[in-house]
Amino acid sequence: MKKIGLATLVLMLFAACNPSTEKKPDDVANISAEVVDQTIELLQKAHTDCDAQLIAKGVKHAASLWRQTDGDExxxxxxxxxxxLKTHxxxxxxxxxxxxxxxxxxxNxxxxxxxLNLNLTLDNGPLHEIDRMFGAYNPSAHLSDDLYTNKIAxxxxxNFPYFTLSEKETLGxxxxxxxxxxxxxxxQFAARVPAQLKQQYSNANTNADIYISAYNIYMGSLRNAENEQLFTDDMILLSHWNLRDEIKSNxxxxxxxxxxxxxxxxVMKRIIDQSIPREVINSGKYQWNPYENTLFDQDQLVSFTPENTDRYQQIINSFKALQxxxxxxxxxxxxxxxxxxxxxxxxxxxxxxxxxxxLSAPQVKKVAELIKARLGRDLQAYDIWYDGFKARSSISADILNNKTQKKYPDAKAFEADMPNMLVKLGWDKERAKFLASKITVQAARGSGHALGAEMHDMYSYLRTRVPETGMNYKGYNIAVHEFGHNVEQTISLHRVPYYMLHGVPNTAFTEALAFIFQSRDLKLLDMNDPNPNKEAQKTLDTxxxxYEIMGVSMxxxxVWKWLxxxxxxxxxQLKKATLAIANELWNLYYAEVFGLKDEPVLAIYSHMIAYPLYLSAYSFGHLIDFQIEQYLKGKDLATExxxxxSQGRLTPQTWMKRATGHVISNEPILTAVxxxxxxIKQ
Ligand SMILES: [Zn+2]
Known part of the structure; x- marks a missing residue:
């Protein structure tokens, strides 16, 4: 790489002072197609032994990122x-x-x-406002801007231009x-979005987040037709997650x-079509009959304002900012x-x-029939959340808690046992010792998580909450999940051929290994769940x-295509369109299975408001996890x-093809079903 020559620097200064330069906004690419073509030609002529197409790709891409403030043509x-860079x-x-x-x-x-987050994360004494101030500070916030300013970008x-996904998958x-x-x-430098636009989206997203995080239903306020209260006064449920979980628990x-x-x-239907009274959102002041949609103050009927369109306005705001x-x-x-x-x-x-x-697979109907038989009634739309296949452990909670509390009185005991656990999963002693030596276990203030190293000279962190009485079974089960993440983080950093390839294609792949570890938690305790149908139940549950999450993702x-x-x-208009889309997809994939038409249930997810287009990732998470688990059957876990x-961050389909011989597909789970x-007959 050459330094910018003095002549170039003079040119740049000259250009900056040239009053005839047409004024354009700072954040728009300012290199004309003629100059791009001319530059490509000059480079191609000067370097006849270089790949001509790659020269063109590089110049075009650099030009698309170049702004007025970077210099003239x-x-x-x-x-x-x-x-x-002329030679290989x-x-x-x-x-x-x-x-x-x-x-x-x-x-670094x-x-x-x-x-900077140490005190916020770890269980080490009282917090002070200064901890939060440092926790919120991001020292790398200006890195990307700096790399454009100093021209490294x-x-x-x-020289290393951006390849689109389809180029990666064909050329790759x-x-x-x-x-x-x-x-x-x-x-790293696929696009250069002005900071102001990023900020606008961040604002829209924060507002959507606030809207969702304050959307609680006071369940004690609900009344049926007989004016009866079914839920306790202290039950306050966040939409949609807690509402869904309440359906499951019943x-x-x-x-x-x-x-x-x-x-x-x-209640969900009233949220979706926005006929829900504003007065019952995040408040338990009145009594509400969601069937009649009537509101009472004691026995007195009171008027109310429906929420109307707030929910859909959040989506419009996100759409505008992203567009x-x-x-x-x-x-x-x-x-x-x-x-x-x-x-x-x-x-x-x-x-x-x-x-x-x-969604169109014949297995759907068969599983639905089984659920119907188990419930002893016709299916309802909310039975998309049926959770009766969940395999409950046949070992008592006391036995499990006793075992883990004794074995892991604190975080360090878990850390010391990691090499043994890896050996139980099939690693040889030396490799197990190496992997474990790169992971450090710490007692967390909040819930457990795994934080991966981003350089060779750094630990991965397993954070877990350990009560004074030692690690209970639930905490242990989560710690084993996080341990799976840490092992992935260590292999995919230390064993990949290049640093630039470190990691996995997307989060679903690290989750897959975490679940693979987690499902072997009893084996790691030298215990065994005798339930013979455990695996079959787990398959049907997944x-x-x-089936539910794919419909919601659709x-x-x-909705985004419609936008x-x-x-x-x-x-x-968006509200009407969303309801129409939800009904249309219900009628296409669920109506026949459930024997019910026009149910809007698929539109309830809060992700649609606060995390636009993220839902599909969950479906892929399940499919990837399942495909890897099926592939591992009968093989040596550690070797595989x-x-x-150690493949590193290829594209998901390339990674999966090389890992299991097939691209991501429905086939493994459908066969297992x-x-x-x-x-399981009933
Ligand atoms: Zn996880």
Whole structure:
């Protein structure tokens, strides 16, 4: 890499003073197509032995990121001529230096984050406001801007250009590990979105988050037609998560369960169509009959204002803020594409096709029949949350708690036992010792989590809550889950061929290993659950969860497609469209199975408001987890886990194909459901 020459610098100064330069906004690309073409031609002529297409790709990509403030066209051209890496040797040399620098930056910023959040995270004494102030401070906030200002971003964009998902998946089949690592370096500077637009979305998202996090229903205020109260006064449920969990928990109540479930679902319907009185959101002041939609103050009927469109206005606000960024992503100019091809790295049509196939599978009807028989009644729309397949452990809680409390009186006892646990899972002693030596266990203030190292010279952290009486079984079970994350983090950092490839394709892959560990928690205690149908039950439980979440994800995707087709729609129009979409998808995939038409239940998810287009990730999480588990059957766990997770961050489909021989598919779970149905008849 050459330094910017003095001549170039003079040119730049000249350009900056040139009054005839046309004034454009600072945040718009300012390099004309003519200059881009001319630059490509100059470079191609000067370096006939270089890949001509790659030169063109690099120049075009650098130009798309270049702004008025970076210099004029003359300077841009000279910059490209000066900084193009001409030989494979030079490119490889610069790449290995960049790996070192990025590891230094990312690793140390992560380490700083650990330090700045230390007191907030760990259980080490009283908190002070100063802890929160440091916890909220992000020292890397300006890193990306700095790398554009000092032109490092442009050196990378020019020489290691960004490849789209479809390019990665087609060209990638021929790529060496090094080419994959180069492509991942290119991903660092895929687009340059003005800070102001990022801030606008952040504001919209924060408001949506606040809207959702304050959306509680005071269950003690609900009344049925006989003016009876079914729920206790102290029950306050957050929509939709707690409402859904309340439906789930009532499957066990033979007396009042059904009526309670009906009432919760009625509340959900009022939230979806926004006929819910504002007066009952986050307040228990009045009594509310959600069937008649009538409000009472003691016995006195009172008038109210329906929420009307607030819920849908949040989505419109997010849409507007995200759509404003479209112009800055030449290769992914809708939020739909950025969510799927960009973040998840699976193209949206592919996702939809996979979900359609699952939702239409013949197994759905068979499992629904089984549920109907088990419930002894016709299915209701909210039975998409049926949880009766959950395999309850046949070992008593006391026995389990006793065992874990004795074994793990504190966090350090768990840490000391990690090499043994890995040996029980099949690792050899030496490798187990190495993996465990990279993980440190700490007592957390809040719930458990795993924080991965971002450089070789750093630990991964397993944080878990340990009461004075020692680790109870529930805490132990979570700690084993987090341990799985830490092992993934360690292998996918220390065993990948390049730092730029470290990690996994997306979060679903690290969750998969965490669940694989978690489901072996009894084995690690040298115990065994004698329930012979445990696995079959687990399969049916997972299957039914996927059937639910895929439908919900389909609504989310269709709503965003509708938004892009109707960009000027208001909240009222969006509400109508969402209800129509939810009903349409229900009628397509659920109506026949449930024997019920036009149910809006799929539109209740709060994710749709606060985490737009995130829902599909859950379905993929289940499928990936299941496919890996099925693949591992009869194989050596440690060997396979090491092999799979040392691939690094390929695209999800490439990773899965190389890991299991097949791309992500519904097939493993559908086959397992057939087997499970032959075991569980009722
Ligand atoms: Zn997890």
């Amino acid at each position: 003359v300077y841009f051209q000279q910059f490209c001529l000066d900084n193009y 040797e030079e490119k490889s040399l610069v790449f290995s230096k960049l790996e070192h620098y990025f590891e230094t930056l990312t690793g 910023f992560t380490k700083m984050g650990v330090g 442009f050196v990378i964009a020019l 089949t021929e790529w060496s590990n090094k080419h994959w690592a180069w492509a991942r370096l290119g991903d 499957y066990g109540d033979a007396q009042k369960g059904y009526e309670k479930q009906q009432m919760v679902y009625q 404003a960024m479209d112009a800055y992503y030449p290769a992914m100019n809708t939020y739909i594409e950025r969510s799927f091809s960009g973040n998840m790295e699976i193209a949206q049509p592919e996702v939809e096709q996979l979900f359609h196939e699952f 299957f039914w969860s996927i 609504v989310d995707m269709k 892009y087709a109707n960009p000027n729609a208001d909240a009222e 886990v090491e092999r799979m997770f 057939d087997e499970a149905l032959s075991k």
